[in-house]
Each structure stands twice: as structure tokens, then as C-alpha cells.
Amino acid sequence: MSKKDYYEILGVAKGATEAEIKKAYRKKAIEFHPDKNPGDKQAEENFKQAAEAYEVLSDADKRAKYDQYGHAAFDGAGGFGGGHHMNMDDIFSQFGDIFGSAFGGGFGGFGGGGSQRRAKGSNLRIKVKLTLEEIANGVEKKVKVKRKVQASGVTYKTCPTCNGQGQVMRVTNTILGRMQTATTCPTCGGIGQSIDKKPNEADAHGMITEEDTVSIKIPAGVVDGMQLKVSGKGNDAPGNGIAGDLIVAIEEIEHEFLKREGENLHYDLYISYPEAVLGASKEIEAVNGKVRIKLEEGIQSGKILRLKGKGIPSLNSYGSGDLLVHVNVWTPKNLSKEQKKFFESNLEDDNFIPKPEKSEKSFFEKVKDMFS
Template identity: 55%
Template sequence: MSKRDYYEVLEVTKTASFEEIKKAYRKKAIQHHPDKNPGDKEAEEKFKEAAEAYEVLSDQQKRQRYDQFGHAGVGGAASGGGFGGGMTMEDIFSHFGDIFGDIGGFGGFGGFGGSRSRGPRVRKGSDLRVKVKLTLAEVAKGVEKKIKVKKYVPCEECSGSGAAKDSKPITCDTCKGNGRVTRVQQTILGAMQTTSECPTCGGDGTVIKDKCPHCNGDGITKGEEVITINIPAGVMEGMQLSVSGKGNAARRGGVNGDLLVLIEEEPHPELIRDGNDLVYNLLLSVPTATLGDSIEVPTVDGKVKVTIAPGTQPGKVLRLRGKGLPSVNHYGTGDLLVNIGVYIPEHLSKEEKSMMEKLAESDNIKPNSSASKNFFSRIRNMFE
């Protein structure tokens, strides 16, 4: 099932400001919040869809990639899709709960919204970046790549908790497991209440008394993973795909970072890419350009024959429809443009020079007169 346009999901224009996007997301999230729509799977999916749209459009770099490449540029085709496919409701609230403020869980609704906005923070692992080189044939068809990535993974000894064996994190006494502390100060304007991250547990809500000796309490160790990346057809040099949740593991649990895949193209020996079009420079001999012929030219699918009409001029472009590359946004396929050039020999034998001098005297080859095919047939083989 194809994804809906993110601007359409939030019902904003493509020129919407960050504040407009934030306001639209807040409205959608309140409308489809699970506590307001208990047991309504459709509302839950719309809630996730709105969070996914906001996650992209609220980030300037991700928004630029989305505007240029669509869902493929932000992981929709590479990973199965952001929040809707890889993150839970808990993850959404941990990331965006603060957008609703302290309004008691979306204006009176309980559950995730109110508790997560004031609960312990959820850590996120750092993102990883890799480069993947593709041939033109792989770009044309799309490809599945398996790459081995060195990364931080959850500690096997403590299952990522950071606590030693037969031990476990305990609730922080300072914040009582909330991860945040509230202070009230008297000012000339009256009592001012501020809420900040707990200085004892760093916002985790728990502390570790006995650290795991294998990871020193971090809950992560160095490791590696073989990751499968589905690269859609039509990607281009410099494009960046995002594979959700395949980056570094977070310390002491939490949400994994993302794997950012930078696309590089290997040069093709004969074809030149120009957007979704391909360009091939075809060099003809003088006799071929004059008399015409059937010539093979390369494409990403193999060779095809093109007809060279008699009297073809240098600079003419033959367009082979649909022989280019597909659009990454499924907006059609480009063409193969065959640029015609004519090779003029730099060195001639005495016999060739004599024939060319005779040819120059003929009225039949002047620009405004018809060519003499009988004359060219006698010298054709000498130039090929």
C-alpha cells in the first residue's frame, strides 16, 4: 500500500512554516489519540501516520529530501516506513510528547500522552552513515543490498540494562522514577515553578548500583550486523535513504538510531545520466551519415538498433522513448538521447585525398544539391 503525501496527511501546504506544521500535527494527534478513540484501529493508524509526517516535515534536512525525492528520500521505500512501520506508540510519545505541553494528556485524556510528557526520557542511539555504490543497471531496476555494519549493539551480558548479573536498575530516589524534578522559587512576581531533568539519574528514572562489568553500565558494546537495504529504482547520486532503527543501539535501552544510506553511482562506460534521461554520443563516418544505415546503440537493458536516415547531419538527436531511467517517485521513465556526431579523418592516403578533391568539385555534394549515392558507394569502404 502506497503512503499518502505527508503534506496531505497534516492538511498543510508545501510552503507551510514550522509553526503551522506543528499546530497541524497537534490538531491531528488530539483528534486521533488512542485514549479518545479506544479500540479504533483506524484512528490509531492515523495517529501514527500523523506522527510520521511530522517527524519528517519538522526536520529541515528530512523535509528537503522528501520534497526532492518523496518517500524514498526519507526511508519510506528503504525501510518500510518511519514510525508507522518501526516505532511503537510509546516511542511516538517519548519523541513528541512535549509538543502538547502540560495539559493533562491532550486536554484531559489519560494514558500515554499525559504520563509520557512528564515521565523519564527515552534515549535514542546515534545515527550511522554508509555509502553504497550502484551500477546504472541497478539504478534502473532497483536492488537489494546486504551490507555489514560495525555498530553499537545491546550488551548480551545484561540484555542492555547496564546492571550486573542478578542485579537490576532501581528507582531513582530523587525523582521517584519520573526522570524530572520540579522546583518552586519565590520571585517578585510570585511563586515560579520549573521542571528540569533529574540531576541524579540524568532523566532515566532509574540508577544502577552494580554495573555490568562487560559494558561498564552502558548497556551497549561494539558489534556488527548484516543489514538488508531495499533500494528503489531511479535513485541518484547524492540521494540519502534512511533505514529506521538500524543505527547504533541506545545506552541502557531506548530507541535505536537510524542508518543513513548515501547513494553513489558508478560511471557507465558508454552512457551518461542526465536526470532520468540517458545520453549516448554516436560517432558516424562520413559515408554512413550520408548514405544512412542501421546502427546498434547501448541501453541499460542491452543493445538496440537505430536507423540512421540518409543525409543525417552532425548535432541531430535521436530520442528513444522509455529507454532511460524510472523516476524514483513513479512519475514515468526517461528517454535515451542519441547525439549524432560525424568523424572527419585527419590523415588521408594519396588515393583518398585525390578522391576527396574530385568530390569537392562535384555539384552533387554542395549543401543545396542532392547527394550522389552512386559516387559515395565507390568510396564508402575506404572510410570504414
């Protein structure tokens, strides 16, 4: 089933400003907030969808990718992309400031009184190199990642400074009267717990470093520089926190013969003068194996042959690009006396005098067609 458009979820136009997007999200978040809709599963789902939409549209980089590729820019097994698989703690942790004082000014949770905040572990970043064939077909990669996980035997106790709330209240006197503000607990860093016992090999936060094998399913059609997200495969957080994410940056390995331009591929085919005159059948390199094409008699250098659907699949599942074969007639530089004599005898021959037909496109027209 197709996913709902992010702009439609927030009720804003595609050209909406950052301020308009933030205002629209706050309105939706307050409308569907769990405190206002206790036990309403649909409201909870709408709340999560709004947070997912805001996470993407409030980030200039993610928004540009979404505008170009739609949901496919973030899709794929493992939780790539925007807010897929976000839970309530994720949402309140990242966007709690959006709600302001609408629900008591707490960190969020399901009560306005400021329930305990769950910390989130730091993200990890890796680079994955892909061949053009892997990009065209999609691929599953298994990578080894060193990530911090909670050591066995670690126990926690309630933070004595904040009594497990993750925040401390401060009262200050101003000209407007006494004002109460909540700040992150300096002792526990906002998680509401401190370490009680830990093994010797664990660090001050009760964490150890382990090597983990992560399976990453990469959809067909990704582009160089695109970042994918695998949820929960970053560093763990202390206590009952949420694991960070693994950010996967795509790097495309340059192909020996094929040049990529968006979803289209380009191939330079060099043929001999006799092949150009007489015509030929040639086998060329394509992204999914070799393809045989037929060259007509008298084919001209610069001719572009378009092989439909032999390019890179669209991330949006709108089909595939084309393979553009650029024909180049190779002119020999060293001729024997007999070969030179043959061409000299035909210099004035009518068949050898250039006579471009009106239907023959100029170089600039070919370039225009290529990019249209």
C-alpha cells in the first residue's frame, strides 16, 4: 500500500517555509497527542506519521531527497530513512521542544507531568561501496560494525539528584515573579539512572565495544552520496535507553565502460571504417550482461542508439532508464600503400563526398535529445 505524502500529512504546500512546516507539525502533534487521546490507536498512528513527516521536511537534506525520490529515498528493509519505526520516546526526545507548554512542559512520555526521559545512543556512520550492477539490481550487504553495547552484569540505581525524573526543577526570582524551569539533570545526563555496579572491562557508562554483523538491504536505484538509515544498529544507550542508528553512506564504484547519468547509462562504441560502411552486428556491455545490437549500413559517427529500459531502475518504481550507445567511427592513422591508393582514387568519387540528409541531426540537436 502506498504511503501518504508527507506534505499532505502536515497539511502544507510543497513550497512551504521552515516556519510553516514547524507550525503545521505543532498543530498536528497537539491534536493527536496521546494525553488528549488516551487509548486511541488511530490518533497514536497519526501522531507518529506527523512526527515522521516533520523529521524529513524539517531537514533540508532529507527534504531535497524526498522531493526528488519520494518515499523510495528512505525505503528498504532495516528502517532506512526518515521516521520509520519511530517510537514515542524517539519523538518526544527529538521534538519535545515543539510542544512548548501545551502539555505541562515535560520531556514527554504519556503524562504532562514530565515522565522519565529515555536517552538515545549515538549514531554510527559507515560507507558502503557498490558496483553499478549492484545498484541496478539492489543488493544485501553484510558489514561488520564495532558498536558500544551494555556490558553483562551492569546494574543501575535511581539517580539521587533527580529521583529518576531525568530533570531538575529550578525556581528563580524575576521582576515578573517566581519562575520555575526544568533542566537536564547534571548527574545522570537526563536518563534518571546512575550506575550501581559494573564489571572492570566496562567504561564509566557501563558499556563495552563489540563487533556486530549487520545485514543491510539496499534498494535498486540508489545514487552516490545517498544516506540510508538502519534503525537501532548504532551505539546502545545506558540503562533502558534507545540504541542509536547506523547511517550508511552510498559510494558508487565507477564502471569500466558505462557512464551513469541519473537513471540513464552511456556507452561509447568504437567501430571500424569498413563496419560503418558495410554495417555490423556488435556485442556491447550492459548493466545486466551483454547485449547484441545491429548497425545499419552507412551508419554515421556520432549516431546515438537508445536501448529502452536497459538503464538503472527508478527509486520511485517508475520503470528504468535507457542505455544510450554512442557510435564512434575509428579512423585509421597508419595505412599501407595499397590502402592509401584506394582512398586517393576515391577522393572525388560521388559516394565519398559528404551529403548530410535533412533528417540527420546536428551535434547540438543530439545533445538536446539526450537530455530531454
